[in-house]
Amino acid sequence: MAGNSDPLTPRAKLAVTAGKAVAAASRAAGRGSGSVIGGRVALKLDPDLLARLAQNLDCVLVSATNGKTTTTRLIAEALRAAGPVVSNALGANMPAGITSALAGGSDAKFGVIEVDEKYLAGVARDTDPKCIALLNLSRDQLDRAAETRMLAENWREGLAGSKAVVVANADDPLVVWAASSSPNVIWVAAGQMWKDDAWSCPSCGGVMQRPGDDWFCGECGFRRPTPSWALSGDHVIDPHGSAWPIHLQLPGRANKANAASSAAVAAVFGVPPQVALERMYQVQAVAGRYDVVQFEGRDLRLLLAKNPAGWLETFSLIDPPPTPVILSVNARSADGTDTSWLWDVDYTRLTGHPICVIGDRKLDLAVRLEVANQQFQVCEDLDQAVQLCPPGRIEVIANYTAFQDLRRRVGN
Secondary structure, three states, rough: OOOOOOOOOOOHHHHHHHHHHHHHEEEEEOOOOHHHHHHHHHHHHOOOOOHHHHOOOOOEEEOOOHHHHHHHHHHHHHHHOOEEEEEEOOOOOOOOHHHHHHOOOOOOOOEEOOOHHHHHHHHHHOOOEEEEEEEEEOOOOOOOOOOOHHHHHHHHHHOOOOOOOEEEEEOHHHHHHHOOOOOOOEEEOOOOOOOOOOOOOOOOOEEEOOOOOOOOOOOOOOEEOOEEEEOOOOEEEEOOEEEOOOOOOOOOHHHHHHHHHHHHHHHHHOOOHHHHHHHHOOOEEEOOOOOOEEOOOOEEEEEEOHHHHHOOOOOOOOOOOOEEEEEEOOOOOOOOOOOOOHHHHOOOOHOOOOOOEOOOOOOHHHHHHHOOOOOOEEEEOOOHHHHHHHOOOEEEOOOOEEEEEHHHOOOO
8 A cells, every 4th residue: 555554454465365366256257347246255354444445545535426437537537647546447336346446556645436325425434535526416226226315415414524625516406415514615616407306405395496507595595605616618717716728538518517526626636727637638438438439330429328317418418410319228226127217308309310229128218209209210239220320420328237238239
C-alpha cells in the first residue's frame, strides 16, 4: 500500500491471495471477471478486509442512479495527475467487487470507488473517504430498490457527521436533502433533465416549486443551495468564476455534467480544473458505453440506458432521423424484473427513426411503442435487426444485461 507501514495482517494477506485465486479460476472458466466472487471469498476470510485495504488510500466514493461508472472513470483519470490510482473501473460496485478492486492496487495513492446507492453508507464507514460525490437519485429497478426518498434518507443518515468533503448536485432536491446532513458540502450546478422523482419536498412532503432552473418548497422553505461550481454550456465555472472548457470524447450534456462534478472532486485532491479536464479527454468509452463497433457492414454505436432518467438523456444523444435505432430490454435479476418503468419513458422522441425491438422483453417494449404511435419492427435478435437497417450508423440502446448480451455478440 501507499505509505511506509503494511496495513495487512497475515489473515488479510491470506484473504487477498484466496480472493485472487478464486477470481482467476472464475475467469479461466469463462464466467466473467471474477471480481465479485473473489471479493466475496476474501471478505468471508477477513470481514474487515475492505477497511484494511482502504486505510492507506485517499478515497473518493461516487454514487448515483445514473452516471456512476463514467464519473468514476473521469475522476480516476483526473487524479492520475497526482499519483497512482486504484479503481473498480468495470462497475462491480458492491462491497465484494470494491474489495477485489482495492486488493489489486498495492502501490496506489488514491482509491476512486463507484458505490451502489444502497451500499453507500456502509462503504463510507469502511473506507473513511476523503470525498464523496453524489450525482442524482431517480427510480430504478422497481422490484427491489427502495423508493427514492428512502434511499435519500439512508444517505442522509449514513453521511451525517462524515468527515468527508461531499460534492453534491445542487439541482437534484433528493441529493441536496441527503447531503445537507454533512458538515462539509461543495455544491455543483450539474443540472437535472429528469424531474419526475422530485416534485414533492423530501423534507416535508410539500409540493416543490420549480421556477426556471431554481427549486424550493413553498411550505417548509427547503431550497436549492447556491452552487460554487457550475456546468455552463461547454464550460465548468470554478468557485473563482473562471470558465474552463470541457473537451470530452464522450457525447452529450450528461457527460459534461459528470465532468463538472469530477473537476470539483479533483480540486478537493489539489488537481486544478485545467489539468483535470485535459486528463478527462483521454476517456473514449466506458465499459463499452459509447463505443462504435463494426458489425455486419454497419457502424453500431452502443448506448446504455437502464431507467427513465437514463433513457431521456440517451435520446438527446442520438443522431437525427432517419438514423435507425435498435432498442433492447431485458428484465433479469441485474436489471430488475419489473418493466413498468417503460411507461415513464417518452418514446415519442424517437418519431421519424426506423425502430427495431429485441431483447427478452421485446413484446413489453412493443406495446409501449404502439401506444406512443411509433413505427417499429419486432426482431428475433441483433443479427436480424441489423439486416433490416440500411448501411451506415445504427444507434443501439439497451438496458444493463441486454447491453452485456450485445457486447458479447459484437465481440466488444
